[in-house]
Amino acid sequence: xxxxxxxxxxxRALTANKLRSALTVLGIVIGxxxxxxxxxxxxxxESAITSQIKSIxxxxxxxxxxxVSQQGVRTAQGGAVTLTLEDARAIADPNRVTVATGVAPxxxxxxxxxxxxxxxxxxxxxxxxxxxxxxSYTPADGETLSQQHVDARSRVAVLGSSVAEIxxxxxxxxxxxxxxxxxxxxxxxxxxxxxxxxxGNMDDFIAxxxxxxxxxxxxxxxxRGEIRVQIINVKVDSSENIDIAKExxxxxxxxxxxxxxxxxxxxxxxxxxxxxxxxxxxxMSIFLGSIAGISLLxxxxxxxxxxxxxxxxxxxxxxxxxxxxAKRRDILAQFLFxxxxxxxxxxxxxxxxxxxxxxxxxxxxxxxxxxxxVMITPDIIILAVSVAAGIGLFFGIYPASRAxxxxxxxxxxxx
Amino acid sequence: xxxxxxxxxEGAASVRAVDEAVGETSDLKAIATAVIEVDDVTKVYRxxxxxxxxxxGVTLSVDRGEMVAIMGPSxxxxxxxxxxxxxxxRPTNGVYWLDGVExxxxxxxxxxxxxxxKIGFVFQSFNLLPRTTALANVELPLLYxxxxxxxxxxxxxxxxxGLAQRSRHHTNELSGGEQQRVAIARxxxxxxxxxxxxxxxxxxxxxxxxxxxxxxxxxxREESITIILVTHENDIARHAGxxxxxxxxxxxxxxxxxx
Ligand SMILES: Nc1ncnc2c1ncn2[C@@H]1O[C@H](COP(=O)(O)OP(=O)(O)OP(=O)(O)O)[C@@H](O)[C@H]1O
Ligand SMILES: [Mg+2]
Numbered sequence: 065x066x067x068x069x070x071x072x073x074x075x076r077a078l079t080a081n082k083l084r085s086a087l088t089v090l091g092i093v094i095g096x097x098x099x100x101x102x103x104x105x106x107x108x109x110e111s112a113i114t115s116q117i118k119s120i121x122x123x124x125x126x127x128x129x130x131x132v133s134q135q136g137v138r139t140a141q142g143g144a145v146t147l148t149l150e151d152a153r154a155i156a157d158p159n160r161v162t163v164a165t166g167v168a169p170x171x172x173x174x175x176x177x178x179x180x181x182x183x184x185x186x187x188x189x190x191x192x193x194x195x196x197x198x199x200s201y202t203p204a205d206g207e208t209l210s211q212q213h214v215d216a217r218s219r220v221a222v223l224g225s226s227v228a229e230i231x232x233x234x235x236x237x238x239x240x241x242x243x244x245x246x247x248x249x250x251x252x253x254x255x256x257x258x259x260x261x262x263x264g265n266m267d268d269f270i271a272x273x274x275x276x277x278x279x280x281x282x283x284x285x286x287x288r289g290e291i292r293v294q295i296i297n298v299k300v301d302s303s304e305n306i307d308i309a310k311e312x313x314x315x316x317x318x319x320x321x322x323x324x325x326x327x328x329x330x331x332x333x334x335x336x337x338x339x340x341x342x343x344x345x346x347x348m349s350i351f352l353g354s355i356a357g358i359s360l361l362x363x364x365x366x367x368x369x370x371x372x373x374x375x376x377x378x379x380x381x382x383x384x385x386x387x388x389x390a391k392r393r394d395i396l397a398q399f400l401f402x403x404x405x406x407x408x409x410x411x412x413x414x415x416x417x418x419x420x421x422x423x424x425x426x427x428x429x430x431x432x433x434x435x436x437x438v439m440i441t442p443d444i445i446i447l448a449v450s451v452a453a454g455i456g457l458f459f460g461i462y463p464a465s466r467a468x469x470x471x472x473x474x475x476x477x478x479x
Numbered sequence: 480x481x482x483x484x485x486x487x488x489e490g491a492a493s494v495r496a497v498d499e500a501v502g503e504t505s506d507l508k509a510i511a512t513a514v515i516e517v518d519d520v521t522k523v524y525r526x527x528x529x530x531x532x533x534x535x536g537v538t539l540s541v542d543r544g545e546m547v548a549i550m551g552p553s554x555x556x557x558x559x560x561x562x563x564x565x566x567x568x569r570p571t572n573g574v575y576w577l578d579g580v581e582x583x584x585x586x587x588x589x590x591x592x593x594x595x596x597k598i599g600f601v602f603q604s605f606n607l608l609p610r611t612t613a614l615a616n617v618e619l620p621l622l623y624x625x626x627x628x629x630x631x632x633x634x635x636x637x638x639x640x641g642l643a644q645r646s647r648h649h650t651n652e653l654s655g656g657e658q659q660r661v662a663i664a665r666x667x668x669x670x671x672x673x674x675x676x677x678x679x680x681x682x683x684x685x686x687x688x689x690x691x692x693x694x695x696x697x698x699x700r701e702e703s704i705t706i707i708l709v710t711h712e713n714d715i716a717r718h719a720g721x722x723x724x725x726x727x728x729x730x731x732x733x734x735x736x737x738x
Contacts, residue, residue, distance in 0.1 A: 065622055065625075066625065069622055073622075384608060384619075385623075386591065386594075387594060387606065388594065388595060388600075388619050388623065388665065389591050389592065389594045389595020389596070389624060389669075390591065390623045391587070391588045391591045391592075391623065392587060392588065392591075393588075394622075394623055472567050472568075473562055473567050473568050476567075476602075
């Protein structure tokens with residue numbers, strides 16, 4: 065029997081029972097729709113967050129004190145402050161780290177801040193002028209720090225946009241004075257917002273010269289009086305050279321710290337962060353996908369049920385076909401085609417449903433007004449269609465083989 | 480050879496209407512032209528622990544181009560024998576040669592192929608697909624033999640039984656006689672050498688029965704198709720050249736009819 069005939073036969077049989085076929089297909093439509101919808105939403109969220117991380121710069125590496133051994137956290141990152149401003153200067157040497165285009169050491173110090181009648185609790189970040197450029201902060205008002213400020217240990221501060229809003233609700237921050245830990249700083253600039261709220265807020269800090277901060281706080285200096293730093297941000301000339309940068313930086317620091325065994329610093333890049341994050345979103349996708357998969361399974365059981373009913377109803381027909389020469393495989397093909405047509409048409413309609421679902425989701429606005437992008441990629445569609453076909457095959461094979469095995473005489477005698 | 484052993488097997492118990500001289504000549508003819516030879520065929524149905532012997536040693540030979548009627552009381556095993564002859568079923572014991580092939584040894588798929596190509600089966604209850612056109616019913620065997628010119632051949636087959644103008648009708652819109660003619664057209668579609676008909680006129684009135692028998696007569700006479708049919712009616716059996724009487728699963732007697 066040729067496939068075209070088999071397909072025609074299947075369509076004829078299925079259209080003879082339109083409502084029943086439609087209801088059976090509906091199970092698969094919902095299942096496939098759920099898979100597509102949930103997976104595309106998962107993909108969308110993943111790509112949105114990944115691109116947000118990348119907007120910080122995928123060409124950055126971060127050096128932190130403390131080591132992480134392979135078995136787990138050996139020394140907490142930043143626990144032992146072993147990096148100094150001198151380390152940062154050594155990394156900045158273009159003969160040592162050839163792929164670095166900028167080095168920005170940084171020290172964080174959480175502290176309450178008071179200005180006029182307002183107060184806030186924020187991070188005081190001791191930085192050098194390179195910091196702003198490297199992390200793409202631009203002044204919305206006033207200016208950022210200069211080398212003179214650093215050299216002179218000036219008491220000047222640049223406010224992140226959220227801190228500025230809290231301390232100076234009127235927007236007249238530049239030129240005003242703020243005080244933190246009994247020190248007074250003059251505000252010389254306010255940064256424009258990077259967006260994004262919640263715990264990942266990148267506008268909630270106050271930048272001051274690194275030298276000023278560490279000269280005031282004994283704990284930010286080593287016993288020998290060197291300035292400690294908590295992070296050295298390094299910009300690499302291109303993201304392909306991240307690994308080279310990591311090796312070159314490690315070589316410099318091992319030499320400076322006389323390290324033979326375990327490193328006392330950790331170098332990470334945003335790619336590491338993205339990789340970790342991708343893993344999380346993939347687990348989420350699998351979780352959502354398997355929930356959707358269960359509804360697909362239920363749809364498949366529906367197909368099997370209907371096919372079993374259909375075989376029983378048509379035992380006499382099977383007998384007639386066998387009597388005129390249908391072989392086992394002809395009957396098998398006939399019923400498999402029917403279940404495949406059911407599941408594949410469910411798959412196609414399910415793709416449409418999933419697409420509508422994800423469209424609906426993406427037009428839904430979150431609390432901060434942002435929309436979540438969704439992505440229906442070809443691989444999701446291929447997955448859904450092949451899963452639907454597989455379901456038709458898997459749940460169709462048992463009813464079909466029951467039909468194929470029928471004895472012609474008994475089938476003809478069946479009432 | 481088979482006919483001779485059949486004679487021995489039946490022995491004195493069977494009343495043979497065939498005279499010795501005719502028997503001799505038909506023996507020679509059987510060797511040359513027998514298309515069906517069954518030798519000591521039995522069929523036992525098992526229903527749980529109960530065994531029913533539907534056939535208890537049937538030996539029969541049918542020549543090419545012959546028309547044979549099988550008669551016998553209800554439950555004598557006529558349908559059982561026809562199903563075996565029609566390759567729808569296998570004997571429990573015994574040998575069945577069809578056109579020189581021992582079909583009692585063949586597998587399901589090979590039997591299906593024989594049903595498709597060599598044998599046309601006509602049933603008492605027509606066994607047509609409902610809600611399907613006459614044409615589609617006639618085409619059905621071609622679906623399983625990848626035949627060419629399906630439409631054309633099916634229309635020709637319908638024309639042979641005088642139903643060309645009804646080809647688009649659904650089978651449930653046709654009268655019993657018309658349905659049986661569709662079934663005959665279906666059995667003819669692959670030009671079989673044998674037609675097996677189990678009470679083909681059992682559900683029809685006597686006038687329609689005669690119309691159906693006229694078709695069988697013509698197929699037998701004009702195209703030399705071997706026809707074996709079961710009937711309860713003497714008038715129908717008279718169309719055949721030989722009548723085989725079955726009782727309790729064995730051949731009780733045979734009579735040769737002179738036209
Ligand atoms: N599938 C079966 N299972 C069990 N017993 C069967 C089966 N088919 C037939 N028989 C038995 O075999 C015997 C012969 O049956 P068969 O149908 O061949 O009779 P028949 O001569 O065709 O009768 P009728 O003239 O009524 O059609 C009967 O006793 C019947 O009960
Ligand atoms: Mg019968």
